[in-house]
Amino acid sequence: MVYITIIVCSILGIILGMNLPTISYSYSGYLAIAIIAALDSVFGGLTSVLKKNFDIKIFVSGFFGNAILAMLLTYLGEKLNVDIYLAAVIVFVGRMFTNLSIIRRIYIERMAKKYETRRNSKKKTEG
8 A cells, every 4th residue: 555655646746746837946945944844754753653652743733833944944044144044954854864763773673573583483493
């Protein structure tokens, strides 16, 4: 089911990408920072799913809240002629790496447990 969703969304993205107008340069900074903030929320959601404490309300509010806050910081920085958006980029990317390391550790622990149970079951059958 997940693979079908990925394929359908990829095809939809390709079709929309070919037919929708491009984003102007003046808005590209806002979109870039919103994408980084949204990716941070996605990695956080994956981490919480793996830890079995996912809450859709927290995910959705964080997804849109982070994106809106990051775009507002970018706008404020443009008006003040200060690159405030860099602070958001540093924080969100740092959190993405943290969440990615947590996800990696969870999968490594799961694989180690599977390997250990297989090893123990082979010892029992041999011994």
